[in-house]
Amino acid sequence: MIIEIFVFIFGSCIGSFLNVCIHRLPKSKSLAFPGSFCPKCKKPIKFYDNIPILSYLFLRGRCRKCSEKISLRYPIVELITAIFFLVLYLKLGLTLELAKFVFLFSVLVVVSFIDIDYHAIPIYLCFIGITGGLLFVLWPTCALLKTGVFDLKVLPLYKAFAGLLFGFGFTYAFKFFGDIGLDFYLKFRKQESIEGEKESLGLGDVDFMGMVGVFLGVKAVVLVFFIAPFIALLYSAYAIFFKKTHLIPYLPYLSLATVITFFWGNKILSFVM
Numbered sequence: 001m002i003i004e005i006f007v008f009i010f011g012s013c014i015g016s017f018l019n020v021c022i023h024r025l026p027k028s029k030s031l032a033f034p035g036s037f038c039p040k041c042k043k044p045i046k047f048y049d050n051i052p053i054l055s056y057l058f059l060r061g062r063c064r065k066c067s068e069k070i071s072l073r074y075p076i077v078e079l080i081t082a083i084f085f086l087v088l089y090l091k092l093g094l095t096l097e098l099a100k101f102v103f104l105f106s107v108l109v110v111v112s113f114i115d116i117d118y119h120a121i122p123i124y125l126c127f128i129g130i131t132g133g134l135l136f137v138l139w140p141t142c143a144l145l146k147t148g149v150f151d152l153k154v155l156p157l158y159k160a161f162a163g164l165l166f167g168f169g170f171t172y173a174f175k176f177f178g179d180i181g182l183d184f185y186l187k188f189r190k191q192e193s194i195e196g197e198k199e200s201l202g203l204g205d206v207d208f209m210g211m212v213g214v215f216l217g218v219k220a221v222v223l224v225f226f227i228a229p230f231i232a233l234l235y236s237a238y239a240i241f242f243k244k245t246h247l248i249p250y251l252p253y254l255s256l257a258t259v260i261t262f263f264w265g266n267k268i269l270s271f272v273m
């Protein structure tokens with residue numbers, strides 16, 4: 001029980017750091033300096049007011065100095081990350097796999113929330129994910145090679161590269177034909193764009209799917225690609241019913257689909273087959 005509590009607390013602290021990433025990376029600001037401060041009164045936030053999840057509750061969601069409302073997103077991101085860390089620990093134990101997927105899930109959180117705000121993400125984010133994913137399979141690959149296994153197909157590094165290329169290629173093919181289809185549609189309707197969108201899929205989506213391939217392999221790319229539209233459809237139904245704004249970024253759906261695929265991908269696959 002003590003390790004579980006520690007993992008949860010550690011996750012919430014990483015969540016706090018992810019908040020900083022979500023807030024500062026799109027503006028190209030330093031992650032380390034300055035320390036946290038209130039966006040309204042600019043006063044630095046003391047360490048005891050910066051405790052993940054708890055400080056928000058103690059302060060009832062307001063700045064101690066100027067009573068400016070603190071966005072509910074901060075504790076939500078901390079809580080989501082903490083829950084991810086705990087669930088991943090329960091599934092994987094204290095292993096290299098845990099570090100690997102904790103890293104992936106952290107990237108998913110950052111990418112999703114930045115995409116919600118800006119409808120775009122810094123191009124390097126998925127490449128950091130891809131590089132990290134490749135580094136995580138180096139060690140198991142070396143370990144396997146040392147035991148004398150030279151079968152390409154079982155080597156983690158080979159699988160990761162295959163996933164990467166497939167993720168890029170598969171998604172880019174859909175983007176290519178999707179763009180042709182969308183072009184045709186826009187000309188037919190004599191429209192410039194659909195609420196500002198001129199592309200079927202963005203290059204950010206292509207990079208993202210390459211990252212999915214590195215971490216989860218070829219099959220997962222296909223699953224994630226086809227699960228995401230169903231989640232988007234659910235949100236669209238909700239948005240239409242409650243008359244909310246309809247155009248929403250796609251990376252949160254791809255992220256959710258990645259989480260679903262990670263936990264239940266095999267079950268879904270065998271069900272579909």
Ligand SMILES: [Zn+2]
Pocket residue numbers: 038039040041042043063064065066067068
């Ligand atoms: Zn303030």
